[in-house]
Amino acid sequence: MAIVTKDPHMWFVVENSKGEEQTLFNEEKFEKNYPFNFTAPFSDIPSPQDNTVTIYNMSKEHAAFYKKKQKALLYFNWGSSKKLIAEGFISKVEPGQSDGVTTSMIITFTEGKDYNNLQARKLRLKKTKKINKYKTVKTNVPGHYKTYKSGKKKWIKATVKKKRIKTRATKTIMVNKTYRKGTSYKKLIQGVASQSGIKIAKIDLAKNPTIKKAYTAKGKPLTLLKQLVTKTGSKMTYIQGNLEIVNPRSKRRSWIVIDDDDLIQQPNPSEDTDKDNVWEIVTPLIPEVTINVGVKMNSRFLKGSFYVKSGEHSFDGDNPQTQMSIIKI
Numbered sequence: 001m002a003i004v005t006k007d008p009h010m011w012f013v014v015e016n017s018k019g020e021e022q023t024l025f026n027e028e029k030f031e032k033n034y035p036f037n038f039t040a041p042f043s044d045i046p047s048p049q050d051n052t053v054t055i056y057n058m059s060k061e062h063a064a065f066y067k068k069k070q071k072a073l074l075y076f077n078w079g080s081s082k083k084l085i086a087e088g089f090i091s092k093v094e095p096g097q098s099d100g101v102t103t104s105m106i107i108t109f110t111e112g113k114d115y116n117n118l119q120a121r122k123l124r125l126k127k128t129k130k131i132n133k134y135k136t137v138k139t140n141v142p143g144h145y146k147t148y149k150s151g152k153k154k155w156i157k158a159t160v161k162k163k164r165i166k167t168r169a170t171k172t173i174m175v176n177k178t179y180r181k182g183t184s185y186k187k188l189i190q191g192v193a194s195q196s197g198i199k200i201a202k203i204d205l206a207k208n209p210t211i212k213k214a215y216t217a218k219g220k221p222l223t224l225l226k227q228l229v230t231k232t233g234s235k236m237t238y239i240q241g242n243l244e245i246v247n248p249r250s251k252r253r254s255w256i257v258i259d260d261d262d263l264i265q266q267p268n269p270s271e272d273t274d275k276d277n278v279w280e281i282v283t284p285l286i287p288e289v290t291i292n293v294g295v296k297m298n299s300r301f302l303k304g305s306f307y308v309k310s311g312e313h314s315f316d317g318d319n320p321q322t323q324m325s326i327i328k329i
Contacts (some may be wrong), residue, residue, distance in 0.1 A: 003080055003262045005284045008320055011075040011082060012036055012053050014066060014090065014107075022054065022065045027080075037317050040074055040086040043310035044291050046226055046236040046243070048111040051086045055105045058096070063105055066093045076287050076320060083287035085313050087110055087241035112241040115198050115222045123197040123217050123224075124174040126227065133169040136162050176218045182210050183233050188217075189225060189245070196221035201242035206233035206249055237291045246292045248307055249306035249329065255294040258283060260301075267302040270325055277328040278309065285320035286314055295326050305329045 012024040024034050037054040047259040051074060055063075069088045075082040092108040118255040177195065179188055186208050192199050198221055209232070217224060228237045229245055236245050262283050279302060281295075295306040311324030 003284050007079055009077050009080055013073045015071045021311050038315050042290050044235045044237045048114050048238050051109050053107045056271050066107055076285055080142055084240055085152055085287050112238045118196055118221045122221055123176055125177055126172055127175045128170050128172050131171045133167050134164055136164050165311040176216050178214050178216045181213050183229055184208050184210050189228050192217050192224055202244040204247045206247040239291050253294045255296055257296045259298040279326050282321055282323045286322050289322050
């Protein structure tokens, strides 16, 4: 591929609740070099990643701009056009720390929206049904004469009697939605996501079977979605702030080609897995790389077609680079 590693540009853009933006821009040139470092991890798990930006020697006025829950975007490119590598919302702003010469402030922003805390009640629906209801009513019995068999009459005073009567009433109950036999997994996933308010930007299933018996959606929404997605041979993950369901074996993907000129170090088998088809590679920062991107390895150390399982974009002040774990297709 021969990645062109000239003219690096990076931007950290934060927008407050009023729509005002503060942008840090670094193209590593005189008077256009606002120093900041960053780490932007990505992984094929359905939990949002935490990205960090470390800012140096910022004025108090500009540092005060950053608050939790503000929208944050991180861009990088070898050139002047922006390419997004991470997007989310600020979850933590650490106070500035000084070593006597340099003051550094770390901002953490979480990718996308975290749905782990959605409770099972999100999947419960209101339903009405008719029920028997009993109530006691009072009736007035007026004064009257009572005639006995002997012919004698006796005056009975007016009284109030209680009487239990049956009525029909409507009761509201909470139930879990049940999907019919034959429903496809895609419709099932879409239904659970819609009902619980989980936004899935893209659904690309490896397979889409139908359920063989009625299915009741009961439990924490994200847990259910993980189970359903697994049965389709797919992966649910965050990609640049959006929750997506991807087919890890899909041939419809964007591809990058990496040869020996692009590698910072020799490819190594991953130490974090028992499988022998996962490799670790490090290259100059490639902003297009994210989960499920295809990698055609054309190195004397490693050849073949792979896809990205996880990794991290980073800049330490000197070297913009991308580390990635790739799996052979």
